[in-house]
Amino acid sequence: MGDLKKILKLTAGVGEELIRCGAEISRVEDTMNRIALHYGVTGRQIFIISNGVFVNLEKGEEAKNVSFQHIPQISVDMSKLCELNSLSRDIEQMDLSLDQALARFECVRGGKKKNIWQYIAASGVGAGSFCYLFGGDAKDCFGALLMGLILWFFFTAVERYRLPKVVLHTLGGILATSGCIFLLRLGLVNHLEQTIMGSIIPMIPGVAFVNGIRDIADSDYISGSIRLLDAMLIFICIAAGVCIAFRLFGMGGV
Amino acid sequence: MGLLLETAAAFVGTIAFGILFVVPSSQFLVCGLVGGIGWVVYAVTLANSSAAVASFMATVVIVLLARILAVVRKVPTNVIMIPGIFPIVPGIGLYDMIYNLMIGDTASGVSQGLAVLKAIGAIVFGIIAVFSLPNRWFRKRPKIVARR
Numbered sequence: 001m002g003d004l005k006k007i008l009k010l011t012a013g014v015g016e017e018l019i020r021c022g023a024e025i026s027r028v029e030d031t032m033n034r035i036a037l038h039y040g041v042t043g044r045q046i047f048i049i050s051n052g053v054f055v056n057l058e059k060g061e062e063a064k065n066v067s068f069q070h071i072p073q074i075s076v077d078m079s080k081l082c083e084l085n086s087l088s089r090d091i092e093q094m095d096l097s098l099d100q101a102l103a104r105f106e107c108v109r110g111g112k113k114k115n116i117w118q119y120i121a122a123s124g125v126g127a128g129s130f131c132y133l134f135g136g137d138a139k140d141c142f143g144a145l146l147m148g149l150i151l152w153f154f155f156t157a158v159e160r161y162r163l164p165k166v167v168l169h170t171l172g173g174i175l176a177t178s179g180c181i182f183l184l185r186l187g188l189v190n191h192l193e194q195t196i197m198g199s200i201i202p203m204i205p206g207v208a209f210v211n212g213i214r215d216i217a218d219s220d221y222i223s224g225s226i227r228l229l230d231a232m233l234i235f236i237c238i239a240a241g242v243c244i245a246f247r248l249f250g251m252g253g254v
Numbered sequence: 255m256g257l258l259l260e261t262a263a264a265f266v267g268t269i270a271f272g273i274l275f276v277v278p279s280s281q282f283l284v285c286g287l288v289g290g291i292g293w294v295v296y297a298v299t300l301a302n303s304s305a306a307v308a309s310f311m312a313t314v315v316i317v318l319l320a321r322i323l324a325v326v327r328k329v330p331t332n333v334i335m336i337p338g339i340f341p342i343v344p345g346i347g348l349y350d351m352i353y354n355l356m357i358g359d360t361a362s363g364v365s366q367g368l369a370v371l372k373a374i375g376a377i378v379f380g381i382i383a384v385f386s387l388p389n390r391w392f393r394k395r396p397k398i399v400a401r402r
Contacts (some may be wrong), residue, residue: 007368022336032335076275078277078278078330078333078336079276079277079278080277081330082333084330085328089328114276117274121273122271122274123265125266125276126267126270126271126274129266129270130340130341130345131265132260132263133264133267133293133345134346136347182274193349194346197345198345200272201343206335206337206339206340206343208272209330210381212333213378213382214332214381217386218385239394246356
């Protein structure tokens with residue numbers, strides 16, 4: 001593999017992974033420019049939107065190399081974000097060679113083995129403590145904790161079917177709300193609204209929302225509006241799920 | 255006492271969201287502290303003012319802390335900021351809005367929706383305000399190496 005090809009592989013790969021794990025556009029752009037400059041390209045054109053990376057690198061008069069990457073799905077992973085960040089810092093400060101940097105990048109891209117029970121527990125604990133913040137009492141918190149566990153277990157179980165986001169979050173809303181209504185009828189929780197809000201909070205698209213705002217603040221308007229639309233769509237799906245569940249149980253009006 | 259328990263809940267909840275977003279375990283304590291401090295600011299301001307002002311103040315404190323700590327801990331700002339901002343999401347307002355719109359009480363639904371929109375607008379404005387501060391205010395000063 002030629003030198004320029006390797007630089008391109010590293011630059012485009014880092015950009016792709018950064019977007020995938022939840023970085024804002026300006027960071028991706030900055031990191032890619034730094035890496036390309038450090039390995040001495042003579043010309044570079046980089047364009048990034050929230051689901052694609054376009055790079056053209058030049059070295060000398062003749063050699064040119066172009067890469068287009070489509071990034072259809074985002075899976076938030078802040079550990080990967082930290083590791084890519086320190087990789088780019090080390091490339092500049094410790095002067096890593098191209099092969100060393102590529103080897104370390106492949107290692108980061110591979111990721112770590114994830115323990116699903118850890119996430120299920122976190123979803124439960126998060127739902128329970130947020131239910132308390134919304135003003136629920138001890139019984140409501142335990143109800144929300146239970147529903148948070150069940151909700152994430154459901155998400156983990158259906159992950160391999162690759163359901164569309166819309167369907168997934170509507171089903172999640174239905175599941176959490178019907179579970180809460182069930183718990184209320186059994187007398188295990190006292191306040192329906194705090195319990196429901198607590199149990200659906202693990203689904204709230206916080207990363208898309210915050211990144212959307214940051215992109216707009218950096219005047220990356222296209223990526224920002226796409227991300228805010230994404231967050232809004234997910235929120236509407238959750239709300240629709242809640243309404244469907246209320247109707248199924250014959251609660252709430254006509 | 256109530257505030258103490260709520261702050262503890264915000265601390266634990268923020269760390270739980272940190273785990274969901276796969277934040278490295280070395281940053282859990284920082285995330286939790288930022289979430290807890292944000293909630294204290296929110297609760298104290300809410301007692302003396304409106305929800306929108308409280309959301310704005312809390313967001314400014316959270317994002318400012320996240321930017322400072324991100325430099326100290328050498329991690330991207332998102333790692334600390336995104337979990338930390340969750341406790342001030344206007345959850346109950348959102349629920350009331352959806353519920354009232356669903357049962358056909360459009361008037362209260364819309365008025366609650368506007369209240370939620372104000373709170374979210376305040377959060378957005380807070381994030382944008384802190385990110386418009388120039389980067390060099392947060393950069394660490396380069397260490398001065400003594401030369402002989």
